[in-house]
Amino acid sequence: MAKEKKLVEEITSMDVDFAQWYTDVVKKAELTDYTSVKGCMVIKPAGYAIWENIQKELDARFKATGVENVYLPMLIPESLLQKEKDHVEGFAPEVAWVTHGGLEPLQERMCIRPTSETLFCDFYSKEIQSYRDLPKVYNQWCSVMRWEKTTRPFLRSREFLWQEGHTAHATAEEAEARTQQMLNVYADFCEEVLAMPVIRGRKTDKEKFAGAEATYTIEALMHDGKALQSGTSHNFGDGFAKAFGIQYTAKDNTLQYVHQTSWGMTTRLIGAIIMVHGDNSGLVLPPRIAPTQVMVIPIAQHKEGVLDKAYELKSALLDAGFKVKVDDSDKSPGWKFSEQEMKGIPVRIEIGPKDIEANQAVIVRRDTREKIVVALPELAEKVGEVLTTMQSDMLERARKHRDSHTYDATTYEEFVKTINEKPGFVRAMWCGDQACEDKIKEDTTATSRCMPFKQDHIADTCVCCGKPAKALVYWGKAY
DSSP states (O other): OHHHHHHHHTSOOTTTOHHHHHHHHHHHTTOEEEOSSTTOEEEOHHHHHHHHHHHHHHHHHHHHTTOEEOOOOSEEEHHHHTTSHHHHHHHGGGOEEEEEETTEEEEEEEEEOSOOHHHHHHHHHHHOOBGGGOOEEEEEEEEEEOOOSSOBTTTBOSEEEEEEEEEEESSHHHHHHHHHHHHHHHHHHHHHTSOOOOEEEEOOTTTSOTTOSEEEEEEEEOTTSOEEEEEEEEEEETHHHHHHTOEEEOTTSOEEEOEEEEEEEETHHHHHHHHHHOBTTBOOOOTTTOSOOEEEEESSTTSTTHHHHHHHHHHHHHHTTOOEEEOOSSSOHHHHHHHHHHTTOSEEEEEOHHHHHHTEEEEEETTTOOEEEEEGGGHHHHHHHHHHHHHHHHHHHHHHHHHHTEEEOOSHHHHHHHHHHSOSEEEEEEOSOHHHHHHHHHHHSOEEEEEESSOOOOOSBOTTTOSBOOEEEEEEOBO
8 A cells, every 4th residue: 555655645736836746747647758859758658649539539520621631841941931021030939940961061941840831831822723722621730849948748848749720712701710610629629528628719919820810719727727728720811822922813813812721739738638637646537538448457366257357347348339458467456546547547447356246346437536336237338427427527627617717807906916816817808909918918927818709898998008998808827
């Protein structure tokens, strides 16, 4: 028992030091490891399996809306990157450059893609000639590199995995519809699969993507009250098309510029899952994203028939459509329980000689640790019920946490006091002037997270300057 206790004690309590708790969970759940390349991580099998499930779920949702996958090069010539002024300025501090091919200096520097707008634009300028070529609704799964100064596993690493959608449309209306459609795909995925409630809204001009006309975002609240931007969708209008000469011949034979969108989600979502659902025993994975949903743990497995019964249960549950493993290692049952909890596996099934005799097993939920004794013939049905209930309970728990940590402020004094003393979102009215955003950031380090689509009118004046208000904004300190 002392060993089991030690396994969990090695995780710092989230109430003592949330940042250290996060690092401990990532390490102890064996999601990542550090490498000799500073700021880059090894994503270990347990972490990569979560990403594979995210990829599989998202990819199916993308394709249901007509998206096709492609792959473009990882290197971008400097001259191409320079074509859209705002875009290159936005990414310049984070770009990693390739200057040599083998021993020979390159005639032109190449950057390792921080994002692929310029490559897609160059491709589309050749690919699109007529209205018949539109729309182009492409996505690529790849890695990108951004030379971040401060890094943390999943949340901010120099190289990370993501998908980036890039679409081209005949009209502004089609582009706007696609931009919002993809944001809703992201939001529904987060809530239905990751059990993570999000606020859907639009970024202010200060916070929007470099070169975009409008950026839409989903914002989630982590357990420590900090916000995490969890997915973005950008409407580029025809700005990139004009910079790159992407034109098509319309039905009336006139030459028109296309209207473009871009949208992306990253491995940062794994960090979000950890920080929304984790506890002081480690990771807690929502059943729909968990690579292993059920861990069968044989008790007194050296006794005759116990391991056979454990494998029999595994086989029956696999046939019923669940993702199941048996822990047949020679560790003690208590150690196995701690390890299963550390790794966030949603359900464990305990089966020992006495259970076999009584034709039953014990189901234990990871999130609540509730124990349920079930007759073996009813096991598959009960496991299904428990996983479904757990998925919806986790979403509801996260929603309650977010809502109870969302505050309204109508005066600046109240705003500053709330943002500094109560971790969470603060809703307040804003005049639309960037000077107020800058002042709020300077005074509190909080930023505007989004202007929610669902606009409530909680005051007539801007919380910062007192001028007439134009929009309700969610503010918060963020990762």
